[in-house]
Amino acid sequence: MSLRSPFMFAALLLSALSLMSLQTHAITIDHDAGTLTLDKTPTRVVALAFSFVDALAVAGVSPVGIADDGDKTRIINSVRTLIGDWQSVGSRYQPSLEAIAALKPDLIIADSGRHQSIYRELSQIAPTLMLASRGITYHENLAVLQRIALALDKTAQVKARLKKHQQLMRALKSQFNNNDTYQFAIITDKGMWLHSPNSYAGSVIKELGLSSPLAKNTAEAYLQSSFEQLLKTNPDWLLVGQYTEKTVLDKWQTSPLWKMLSVAKSKQLIHVPANLWSLTSGMLAAEQMAQALADYARP
Amino acid sequence: MNILFFTRQSKLLKPALLLTTLLLGFVLSLYGQSEFSLQASDLWRLLIAPDSGDIKQQVIVSLRLPRSLVACLIGFNLGVAGLLMQGLTRNPLASPTLFAINSGAACLMALNSIGFAFFSGLPGEVATFLGALCGGLLVFLLGGGLGSQSNPLRLILAGIAINGLLTSLTRAALIIADDKAYSMLHWLSGSLSEVDWQSWSQLWPLSLAALLLALSTTRGLNLNALGEQTATSLGINISWLRIRVCFAVLLLTAISVTLAGPIVFVGLIVPHFARALFKNNHFILLPASGVLGAALVCWTDLFSRAIVPPAETPVGIITALIGTPFFIYLVLKGKL
Numbered sequence: 221m222s223l224r225s226p227f228m229f230a231a232l233l234l235s236a237l238s239l240m241s242l243q244t245h246a247i248t249i250d251h252d253a254g255t256l257t258l259d260k261t262p263t264r265v266v267a268l269a270f271s272f273v274d275a276l277a278v279a280g281v282s283p284v285g286i287a288d289d290g291d292k293t294r295i296i297n298s299v300r301t302l303i304g305d306w307q308s309v310g311s312r313y314q315p316s317l318e319a320i321a322a323l324k325p326d327l328i329i330a331d332s333g334r335h336q337s338i339y340r341e342l343s344q345i346a347p348t349l350m351l352a353s354r355g356i357t358y359h360e361n362l363a364v365l366q367r368i369a370l371a372l373d374k375t376a377q378v379k380a381r382l383k384k385h386q387q388l389m390r391a392l393k394s395q396f397n398n399n400d401t402y403q404f405a406i407i408t409d410k411g412m413w414l415h416s417p418n419s420y421a422g423s424v425i426k427e428l429g430l431s432s433p434l435a436k437n438t439a440e441a442y443l444q445s446s447f448e449q450l451l452k453t454n455p456d457w458l459l460v461g462q463y464t465e466k467t468v469l470d471k472w473q474t475s476p477l478w479k480m481l482s483v484a485k486s487k488q489l490i491h492v493p494a495n496l497w498s499l500t501s502g503m504l505a506a507e508q509m510a511q512a513l514a515d516y517a518r519p
Numbered sequence: 520m521n522i523l524f525f526t527r528q529s530k531l532l533k534p535a536l537l538l539t540t541l542l543l544g545f546v547l548s549l550y551g552q553s554e555f556s557l558q559a560s561d562l563w564r565l566l567i568a569p570d571s572g573d574i575k576q577q578v579i580v581s582l583r584l585p586r587s588l589v590a591c592l593i594g595f596n597l598g599v600a601g602l603l604m605q606g607l608t609r610n611p612l613a614s615p616t617l618f619a620i621n622s623g624a625a626c627l628m629a630l631n632s633i634g635f636a637f638f639s640g641l642p643g644e645v646a647t648f649l650g651a652l653c654g655g656l657l658v659f660l661l662g663g664g665l666g667s668q669s670n671p672l673r674l675i676l677a678g679i680a681i682n683g684l685l686t687s688l689t690r691a692a693l694i695i696a697d698d699k700a701y702s703m704l705h706w707l708s709g710s711l712s713e714v715d716w717q718s719w720s721q722l723w724p725l726s727l728a729a730l731l732l733a734l735s736t737t738r739g740l741n742l743n744a745l746g747e748q749t750a751t752s753l754g755i756n757i758s759w760l761r762i763r764v765c766f767a768v769l770l771l772t773a774i775s776v777t778l779a780g781p782i783v784f785v786g787l788i789v790p791h792f793a794r795a796l797f798k799n800n801h802f803i804l805l806p807a808s809g810v811l812g813a814a815l816v817c818w819t820d821l822f823s824r825a826i827v828p829p830a831e832t833p834v835g836i837i838t839a840l841i842g843t844p845f846f847i848y849l850v851l852k853g854k855l
Contacts, residue, residue, distance in 0.1 A: 406702075408632075408699060409702075413701070413702070446712040448553065451554070466642075
């Protein structure tokens with residue numbers, strides 16, 4: 221009896237503690253607006269940028285609300301199939317605070333680039349995690365993913381998935397054995413914007429060991445390019461995402477100078493979906509981009 | 520005899536200087552700030568031994584030449600439009616911007632881009648041109664443009680109101696189409712990076728017609744400078760003059776903004792320089808403002824490419840950067 225009682229006491233104490241830990245998750249995360257302490261594991265999450273939705277899909281958490289610009293197809297297929305249905309909370313640029321509050325979320329993940337001005341209002345609705353989404357690179361995005369995993373208490377699950385992701389990227393990387401240069405660009409009727417290795421799409425291309433036709437010291441993520449600059453950049457592969465039906469490319473292709481571009485000679489001008497290559501940054505998006513690149517480059 | 524010779528020479532000196540500045544800007548913009556490190560020698564070779572297989576020569580012929588020509592003509596148009604506006608309203612502050620031409624063009628361009636209602640069916644350039652014309656006409660009509668007596672205050676108020684309305688509509692469109700906002704903002708700053716031979720062939724016939732119309736108003740504007748009543752007593756039909764001037768301004772600005780976006784301040788600054796150089800005869804001021812405007816846009820376009828190469832800074836930003844201090848200078852000098 222005298223021996224059993226301390227064990228009994230310890231067992232009782234431990235089970236009480238573990239029960240408490242189920243209730244109190246108490247985790248502190250550093251984010252772009254200081255530190256955020258979460259008392260319990262969030263279950264009702266609202267995401268205000270597409271890259272966060274990608275991260276939630278990786279973590280296996282379905283968001284209850286997304287700032288999807290009122291168009292569900294803006295979320296890429298591979299992400300949409302992993303998450304359940306959600307409510308739209310307006311545009312990413314100006315999400316509706318009322319729509320967010322109505323969903324009674326216990327975590328809001330907001331873009332520190334876009335939503336700094338409404339951080340206080342968002343915090344009054346629910347604990348708000350401010351993380352970078354717009355204009356970040358592949359590696360920065362993976363760091364953001366791990367922070368989201370920490371907040372959702374899904375670190376182990378995300379780590380395992382990340383390992384699989386890295387294996388896939390390595391496998392795809394080994395499939396490319398050329399010295400060609402690859403460039404992704406957005407085209408509209410107003411011009412062409414080249415995404416440098418400091419942009420998301422550009423950094424995924426770089427991660428696959430592929431070279432960029434741009435100068436090594438290009439600091440900007442997006443470079444507006446005239447036809448003259450495109451001629452100088454002269455990539456071997458040009459992947460273009462269209463935002464408008466008619467684009468400057470239609471005009472450029474009629475110019476006698478078009479024939480002088482490598483992509484015109486090798487027919488390596490490829491139209492790619494703009495919502496995958498430009499609107500979304502995320503691990504799943506990166507996998508889809510990398511797979512597409514490998515398919516294009518396969519002889 | 521000698522004195523007469525020198526007077527005549529000094530009379531020719533200013534126009535000669537102006538034309539040289541323009542010509543120098545034009546030639547430099549044909550090969551300056553190029554990704555292909557173009558040289559004056561490439562230009563020379565193009566003249567003496569054209570070779571369609573040479574990429575440098577092709578860049579000059581297919582990209583640089585139309586861009587420089589369009590830059591000059593747009594500058595010419597805007598300079599003349601500014602002079603006409605200031606001459607008609609006898610107000611040194613007047614500029615084509617007052618007519619809501621830029622905001623009208625921007626508004627319909629933005630609505631067209633986001634696919635709003637029937638605008639989405641129109642080609643972008645047609646929608647922009649229509650927007651410019653509608654914005655201008657609306658201000659002209661609301662501002663009492665058809666009345667027998669001019670009312671500059673009413674015109675300014677109409678301009679402010681319509682500008683406000685169109686600008687807020689443009690902003691709404693930009694918020695709705697967030698992903699396209701970047702390219703629209705670039706256009707809204709005024710840029711010549713996308714002009715080509717097609718732009719030139721759209722630009723010159725309309726500009727020529729509008730400039731001839733503008734030329735026909737110079738006598739009226741000279742007399743209008745003495746006051747509307749004096750002009751009327753000297754046989755000028757003020758309403759008819761106003762309609763012709765407004766129509767010329769509308770055409771000159773609308774075609775320019777359609778092709779290059781709103782290049783601001785050119786119409787405001789240039790007439791002041793022209794008047795400082797050539798006094799008050801509109802018959803001389805008109806070509807002078809045109810050449811000054813052409814030189815200004817040509818040089819600023821060259822400069823805009825040199826700021827952060829290889830990226831291009833929209834030329835409208837540079838003209839605004841030059842225009843704002845000039846505007847402050849005018850205020851400080853008590854000229855306004």
